[in-house]
Amino acid sequence: MKRAVSSTEQPLFLGLDSSTQSLKATLLDANLSVMHTQTVSFDTDLPQFKTQGGVHRHADGLTVTAPAPMWCAALDLLLDRMRDAGWPLARVVALSGSGQQHGCVWLGRGARRKLQRLDPRASLADCLADVFSMPDSPIWMDSSTRAQCVQREAAMGGAQAVAELTGSRAYERFTGNQIAKYAALDPVRYRHTERIALVSSFVAGLCIGDYAPIDAADGAGMNLMSLRSRRWAARALACTAPGLADKLGAITASHRPVGRIHPWYVERYGFNPACLVIAFSGDNPCSLAGLRLQRPGEIAISLGTSNTVFGSLSRPKPSASEGHIFVNPVERDAYMALVCYKNGSLAHEKVRDAVAGRSWKRFDELVARTQPGNNGCIGFYFFEPEITPPLLNPGVFRFDASGRAVDRFEPETEVRALLEWQFLSMRLHGGHIGLKPARILATGGASVSPAVIRVMADVFGAPVSVAEQADSASLGAAYRAVHGWECARRRRWVSFASVMKRAAPFRVAAEPDKRAHAVYGATLKRFEALEQQVVNER
Numbered sequence: 001m002k003r004a005v006s007s008t009e010q011p012l013f014l015g016l017d018s019s020t021q022s023l024k025a026t027l028l029d030a031n032l033s034v035m036h037t038q039t040v041s042f043d044t045d046l047p048q049f050k051t052q053g054g055v056h057r058h059a060d061g062l063t064v065t066a067p068a069p070m071w072c073a074a075l076d077l078l079l080d081r082m083r084d085a086g087w088p089l090a091r092v093v094a095l096s097g098s099g100q101q102h103g104c105v106w107l108g109r110g111a112r113r114k115l116q117r118l119d120p121r122a123s124l125a126d127c128l129a130d131v132f133s134m135p136d137s138p139i140w141m142d143s144s145t146r147a148q149c150v151q152r153e154a155a156m157g158g159a160q161a162v163a164e165l166t167g168s169r170a171y172e173r174f175t176g177n178q179i180a181k182y183a184a185l186d187p188v189r190y191r192h193t194e195r196i197a198l199v200s201s202f203v204a205g206l207c208i209g210d211y212a213p214i215d216a217a218d219g220a221g222m223n224l225m226s227l228r229s230r231r232w233a234a235r236a237l238a239c240t241a242p243g244l245a246d247k248l249g250a251i252t253a254s255h256r257p258v259g260r261i262h263p264w265y266v267e268r269y270g271f272n273p274a275c276l277v278i279a280f281s282g283d284n285p286c287s288l289a290g291l292r293l294q295r296p297g298e299i300a301i302s303l304g305t306s307n308t309v310f311g312s313l314s315r316p317k318p319s320a321s322e323g324h325i326f327v328n329p330v331e332r333d334a335y336m337a338l339v340c341y342k343n344g345s346l347a348h349e350k351v352r353d354a355v356a357g358r359s360w361k362r363f364d365e366l367v368a369r370t371q372p373g374n375n376g377c378i379g380f381y382f383f384e385p386e387i388t389p390p391l392l393n394p395g396v397f398r399f400d401a402s403g404r405a406v407d408r409f410e411p412e413t414e415v416r417a418l419l420e421w422q423f424l425s426m427r428l429h430g431g432h433i434g435l436k437p438a439r440i441l442a443t444g445g446a447s448v449s450p451a452v453i454r455v456m457a458d459v460f461g462a463p464v465s466v467a468e469q470a471d472s473a474s475l476g477a478a479y480r481a482v483h484g485w486e487c488a489r490r491r492r493w494v495s496f497a498s499v500m501k502r503a504a505p506f507r508v509a510a511e512p513d514k515r516a517h518a519v520y521g522a523t524l525k526r527f528e529a530l531e532q533q534v535v536n537e538r
């Protein structure tokens with residue numbers, strides 16, 4: 001099976017996305033066209049891990065973890081499916097990947113040796129069954145580290161100082177606060193932990209059979225890295241846990257190779273032994289690459305398990321009140337601004353199930369029966385503790401046109417209220433950190449709905465294009481594989497834009513309606529005041 005790619009065969013590129021609910025793969029040809037995609041869904045394909053939506057929610061209502069061994073089993077299954085479907089894996093010259101951000105994987109003493117000595121006769125799950133010093137990985141949905149956030153912010157000179165140093169004030173889900181919690185809970189386990197990886201760098205490590213460095217874009221979501229120098233910030237490490245720098249390893253630029261694929265993949269699945277592995281990154285940085293956001297004023301709205309709104313920035317202004325600044329994974333010396341919502345697709349589904357008989361079609365029909373502005377009705381649907389605005393005590397709140405709290409809306413009012421809440425909130429909070437769109441690129445499951453796209457275009461007053469492949473993170477990972485490979489091949493920085501010239505342009509799916517946009521402009525102040533009222537009352 002071992003052979004190099006012959007000069008007559010077109011090179012191929014692979015992107016992996018280890019997201020909250022699934023592991024996906026996208027295979028690209030040399031013209032950047034998608035040849036194949038494949039998915040493993042954690043709940044249904046790996047029922048032995050007993051996850052719901054890919055996670056375990058703990059009894060305190062705040063702690064959320066995912067079983068780290070599941071990510072190995074998922075990669076085994078994904079590789080089997082790619083092989084069984086006849087993917088030409090021997091032609092893959094580079095691969096890269098994406099991971100849900102902030103989550104961490106704790107690897108015990110001896111894990112590195114086990115990674116290096118993967119045995120092609122056994123699965124990853126079997127080879128690596130006992131490498132985890134903490135098999136339940138805290139993930140981005142966790143909100144249990146308020147105490148650590150308060151303590152670390154105080155140690156670093158306050159929330160604004162932390163935002164300026166790391167790009168964000170201390171957030172519960174950010175890795176540094178999680179490490180502080182678990183290191184204090186069990187210092188012996190912490191001492192016996194050889195490496196703490198992010199989900200992204202962990203899966204990269206599975207591919208190279210070694211510890212892989214954390215890339216600067218995902219590293220910015222830890223409250224541990226200096227945003228400007230792209231190195232670990234001594235002040236942030238000092239107030240987290242002893243000896244942390246050694247356990248975190250190096251930081252690398254996102255376009256850099258981290259190694260070649262391990263022989264395990266060559267022997268077992270027929271990969272090309274020369275296949276380069278480009279640094280893996282976070283799912284939002286990878287989506288930025290997948291949506292090819294380049295011009296100022298282009299912003300992305302990703303409607304997934306989390307909803308996010310983000311865009312590229314050259315001069316970031318980190319704020320203690322909201323949003324995050326990460327490093328841009330595909331532009332040198334650039335940044336990306338992001339606002340994240342926990343109540344994304346699961347909130348959307350809950351409302352659909354309650355009033356639209358579990359049908360997206362019916363949901364959209366109901367939306368069409370109402371007018372922009374929803375006759376003054378506004379709702380807030382916090383089924384889970386929320387990140388934006390920060391709210392640990394969930395609940396659903398509805399207000400009629402006179403601002404009176406009401407218990408329920410008619411089904412058609414309810415569905416529109418959900419969408420208007422999501423997009424008005426993005427306009428409000430995204431605007432605060434400089435995300436003012438001239439053009440929107442929408443991605444994620446709900447972006448296929450015309451009703452969703454219409455409300456989005458009208459709320460923002462900007463044309464919306466929809467990515468053809470809803471999973472922009474795995475596509476973006478594959479694009480980054482191409483970009484990293486080009487840079488490595490030419491031994492110099494090559495601009496991402498020049499590499500992406502070959503990709504097909506996005507088509508506009510909705511133009512904004514001026515009148516509807518004016519209604520939303522007039523609603524925004526009222527929306528902001530009601531949101532503040534809800535936050536104050538919780």
Ligand code: XUL
Nearest residue numbers: 100101140283306308340
């Ligand atoms: C971003 C965030 C989520 C996760 C999971 O800050 O917490 O978007 O990356 O998708």
